[in-house]
Amino acid sequence: MTADPALVDRMIAQFHGTLVRTVTIRWGWMARGGVLTTVDDLEQVACLALLDLADTWPTYVQEKGYPADPVEAHGLTWTLLVERARWHIHAYARDVERYEQRALSRSLDADLDQYREEGTLAPAVRTAISVRDTDPTLQTTIADYVIAQPPGDYTVLALRYYDELSQQHAGDVLGLGAAAINRRTGLALADIRAYAHAQVSETTTPPRDRRGYPWTPPDTLRGYLNDTHGLTLDAWHARFAHALRSDVTYLCALLGPGRAVSRSTTNPRRKYTDEDVAEMTRRFHAGERLKDIAADYGGTAGGVWSALRRRTA
Structure with a gap:
């Protein structure tokens, strides 16, 4: 389904700036492949979320009884926008090639070209999301x-x-x-x-x-x-x-x-028994993160590391 250009234009005017700031703060930095990286073109992430929601809003109106105007349903629309932006970013970080095939190829390029021709979409919107090389x-x-x-x-x-x-x-x-x-x-x-x-x-x-x-x-x-x-x-x-x-x-x-x-x-x-420390050591040597191990034992990464060091001292 192709979103109504007038609806997209209204949604961008209402939500775009705030959504870009939210996306930047929450997901501007992430771990990808165990390396720190940052997502470029965060404005495009926000626009993809807006386009997706505009595409599916008529279905929500019919099946879930949502208000006909997403701008009037401000709080509900905002929650759905943030969820969609999160999906785009994390789907991209997990598998770049698969994301591009499933998300960017779903006629969004044609949609964006249509909006550009009609002058309803900001010129800054691009049709690709890039993640910096993991350096x-x-x-x-x-x-x-x-x-x-x-x-x-x-x-x-x-x-x-x-x-x-x-x-x-x-x-x-x-x-x-x-x-x-x-x-x-x-x-x-x-x-x-x-x-x-x-x-x-x-x-x-x-x-x-x-x-x-x-x-x-x-x-x-x-x-x-x-x-x-x-x-x-x-x-x-x-x-x-x-x-x-x-x-x-x-x-x-x-x-x-x-x-x-x-x-x-x-x-x-937090106190750890000898059995706890032995199991934590096994998991650590198997490649698990200290923070994940600590979460299972109700402690902190620093405390677990100290326990492991004392065991090997």
Whole structure:
């Protein structure tokens, strides 16, 4: 079914800009083939989602009783648009050739040409989605930039994204309030994301003052690291650096829209039995990610890694 050009034009006017921003924030960075990459032409992803929904909206009206005008059904339309944009991005990342055969060849080129001729579609819309070549040096470059953050900021990021502590718990470890942790995390992430974007675009962003705030590691941090990991601060920093360089999912979390709060200040440190550690070791050697193993045991990747290291020490 070919979408009504007038309907597409109205949907673009209402949703296109917001959808592009949402797609960029949520899925601008992802792991593909175990390597950090970024999706180009995100505007095209949004347009494909709009075209798909416009194509199928009359069917929704007939079969599901949706309102005849998708613009008036704003909340429902927005939910469906985001779902379709997510499908396009992840389908492409999984199998580029299959996606192009199934999605881009479904007469969208002809549809877009028709809209262009009638002047109803923005000229910026293109008929291809591209993913940048998966270059391992991109991951290394951004990881090195994260590692070069001021020690205080780097510690906050490690507590939040490596040990997966809540803002409140991280604040207790550092002797700060949750608001201070939130602010320092936000400033560091904004700097990292601007730097990462500059690596794959022609835009430049003035670098943040990377001197950081005066910081002395508190005794509570040293006690936490000794009790949880059995490590010094430098060794724990080095372990986070290794994770950033070796597991792309950490950078995806840093560059993405955020993360769900995990452990709270009331959660005790996870204890593992010898049988647990033996099974985790087997799964790790079989190629499973630390984060996946930790999720099954209700712990963190850092805690699992510490348990594995203690077993082999």
